[in-house]
Amino acid sequence: MARxxxxxxxxxxxxxxxxxxxxxxxxxxxxxxxxxxDDVVSASNIAVTEVRMSPDLRGATAYVKPLMDAGxxxxxxxxxxxxxxxxxxxxxxxxxxxxxxxxxxxxESFAEADRIEELLRDPKVARDxxxxxxEGA
Numbered sequence: 001m002a003r004x005x006x007x008x009x010x011x012x013x014x015x016x017x018x019x020x021x022x023x024x025x026x027x028x029x030x031x032x033x034x035x036x037x038d039d040v041v042s043a044s045n046i047a048v049t050e051v052r053m054s055p056d057l058r059g060a061t062a063y064v065k066p067l068m069d070a071g072x073x074x075x076x077x078x079x080x081x082x083x084x085x086x087x088x089x090x091x092x093x094x095x096x097x098x099x100x101x102x103x104x105x106x107x108e109s110f111a112e113a114d115r116i117e118e119l120l121r122d123p124k125v126a127r128d129x130x131x132x133x134x135e136g137a
Contacts, residue, residue, distance in 0.1 A: 013055075015057075016053045016054075016055060016057065017053075019053050019057055019094070019096070019100075020050075020051040020052060020053040020060065021051070022094060023051045023053070023060050023062070023090055023094065023100065024048050024050065024051040024062070026089070026090050026093050026094065027048045027051070027062055027086065027090065028047070028048045030086065030089055031046045031048065035089070036079075036082050036085065036086065037085075038078050038081065038082050040074050040075060040077075040078035041075065041078045041079060041082065044066045044067070044068075044075050045066070045067040045068055046064050046065070046066050046067070046075060046079075047064065047065045047066075047067055047107075048062055048063070048064055049063050049064065049065050049107045049109070050062075050063045050107065051063070053100065054100075057096060057098065057100060058098050058100055058101060059100055059101050059103070060090075060100040060101070060102050060103070061102075061103045061104075061105055062079075062102060062103065062104050062105070063105050063106070063107035063109075064076065064079065064104055064105070064106065064107060065106070065107040065110065072106050073106075076104050076105070076106055079104040080104050083102050083103075083104070086102055087099055087100075087101065087102050090102065
């Protein structure tokens with residue numbers, strides 16, 4: 001008999017999203033309350049923008065963005081050095097059978113959004129967009 005045979009794929013994916021959001025909240029709370037005893041982490045305001053869970057809920061990739069121009073690489077390295085503490089705290093508060101293994105990555109979506117905005121402001125692109133709007137009208 002297959003495991004989780006009574007759950008549809010959609011229900012499983014919703015669960016993955018819910019657990020990911022819960023992990024994001026837990027990490028955000030730990031960082032906001034400065035419960036990580038690391039000088040780099042304590043000195044930075046860090047936003048956990050997204051947590052992507054593996055389908056089996058055993059792995060979690062947390063995307064972080066230091067605020068106020070803190071050194072992104074330094075912050076991510078400090079978080080990686082404190083992964084064991086953060087995993088232990090997430091496991092305690094999450095209450096799953098298995099604690100997810102945490103990985104930390106820089107959130108580069110803001111830089112990508114800025115790059116797209118820059119492209120859209122280019123006069124050639126603006127001209128093409130205005131031509132498309134006139135043809136559609």
